[in-house]
Amino acid sequence: MRLSKLERRSAIAGYAMLSPAMLVIALVTLFPIGYSVWMSMNTISSTFTGFQFQFSGFKNYGIVFHSSLFWQTLWFTTMYAAVTVVVELVLGLLVALALNQPIRGRGLAIAVMLVPWTLITVISAQMWGYIYNGIYGVLNYVLMSIHIINTPFLWLGTPTSATISMMMADIWKTTPFVTMILLAGLQLIPSELYEAAKIDGSSAWNSFWRITFPLLRPSLGLAALFRILQAFGLFDLPFVLTNGGPGTSTMSIAMLAYQAIFNNGSFGPGTAVAVVTVALVILLALGSLKALRTQVGEIDT
């Protein structure tokens, strides 16, 4: 691609204006990541005067990849991310389609819907902890008073029910976020397309799959990407709700890094876990971006 003189000049001006922001991003993002990578390749001892580094190459990574706990938390985090993101996308899309209709009280509905998203996770996790509590939890109370169960069920007591309970809390909190992105996407679709389809005799179902869904794909991809990135950093919800239990069955990969660094004082292996997570997240992000770009290309042609 060749740029004209004018275009080149405006490009230079553009980069010049961007550079302060880029510098800040480099300082707060690239430096910590780089420093973590450096830490993960050292044997680190804590002394009275600070950390002492001794270069040890990939030794810490060897420890991480030989740890069964690492693979277990990686599997848990991946599975958790996949399930919650898919459910949130489907639910979020349904809600967004409903809210896109010119119904009365739409503003109020959007405001109410956003409440879970605005709550701090640590607080909403405490709240869910009380809801799920086996002795005085409100969920057991409700289910028992309408005779769905006879004895209290320990929601956070088995790996499967604890995982599902945690997913519920996550879906409750994050679906509004997905809804907002999709709603914005829906409002970008020109209404003339639907009018034309109607004149051609297209059914609502057909219009959804032929118009709404393809044009909404960029927004869906964007929402999915944001959610996958967040889900891989899963920490506060299990930390408050289950502390990784029962056993270590709900321990996320970020919790493992925390456990290794701050409870065990194993700074090297702990940062190695974190670096592996970052690498994974970047790969996933690039993958989604690429998928998104080809989709956008298809739409253009």
Next chain:
Amino acid sequence: MKRTTTIALTALSAGVVLSAGLTPTFLTSTKQPAHVSAPAAARRASGVTTIVWAAGTISGNGLRQDMVNHFEKLHPTIHVKIVQEPSNTNTTRAQLVSEISGGATSPDVYMGDVIWPGQFGSLHLALPLSQHLSKSFFSRFAPGLVQGASYKGVVYGAPFFQDSGFLYYRKDLLAKAHLPVPRTWQQLMHDSLVLQHKHMVKYGFVWQGASYEGLTCDWMEYLTDAGGQVFNKAGKPVMNSPQAVKALTFMRSLITSGVTPKDVITMQEPQAMTAFNDGQAAFLRNWDYAWTNSQTKGQSKVIGKVGVVPLPTFAGHAGTGYATIGGWNLYVNPHSKHLAADLTFINWMTGVQGQTILATKASEIPTNAAVQRNPQIRKLNPVLSIVSKTHLIARPSQTPQYPAISLAIYSNINAALAGQVSVKQALQTANSQIAQAANKSGL
């Protein structure tokens, strides 16, 4: 269309960079800048030094402030600011590791678990007290405590109060049902079933079964009483022994028989305490403070109805069961800028006056030998007269790898209690993970 796409993609890439940066932010916080005590100059001018004391709640009745007030009256040039520590010892440790390894100068003095000297000594998170205090300072403590606060011959903590496990019981219920106070675990189970069967109480026995350090403490008591060990004399992990199977099978049977509610696997100290204080359980395993806690107006419905005895033993054994040694030391932050004031504070807190307040206003066991022996104090503190009768057992914490060892213990015991894996499987996994942890794998 084209335009919106470009905008969306720019937003995307910004999001990627930011999110990728979010993941490791807690790593860099290990290297956070030292806290600067801002108005320090102002205080120096007025001649008052302020030190920050991070401390967990002791018996929950304002005792800490009480002690600080006494101390400040005697030492008007030192002001002590209390900072609250979390109730979960693992969370407290994580906080202190991140602050102090990052070079923070605050807190100056902190209350820390008795099992920390190994790890905190090797990570240089605590000031080696024996290099700053004379030998005569340490002679005030009851035997064994100073050794417990040491790692490789260096003393890192000043013993503050001693803790051990006790059995608390509802004397009103036992009397009404004409039952003896249980001396064996089997008796406790039987008593509970009788009381529950008569609908006199909802649950029999509550304790700490959540996946955290507290479960390791409870486990050590059953394990040792059954004749088992975590490590043998040669330092090899031996937790998959028949004795361990006996101990864990019994703990699990407490739950399957309904004596202990299933919820126990999510119970830390506060939850077990609440169930007992609410009158929902006949028996409670808890530390010293539970005495005062269960006799405090406004938080307990069982005031005057509680008795305390040493923990039971397995049927066929003479004497009492085992009680895990817990308790808290006072540690000094090696980066503290007020060393003289810190040591003065520690000296008073572990001295006769401070320890007397601790032993009489709260049912804690003082570490100061003179206070511990005082018959008048013994009369006021029922826990104190029992502790000499009980067998004590220490956790295998004299190693920097202890946190990972304990994680291997409590996470697997918790899984077995939940019925998620068999008793044998849990012990086998625990044992191999303990071996891995002791081998310095670091994860």
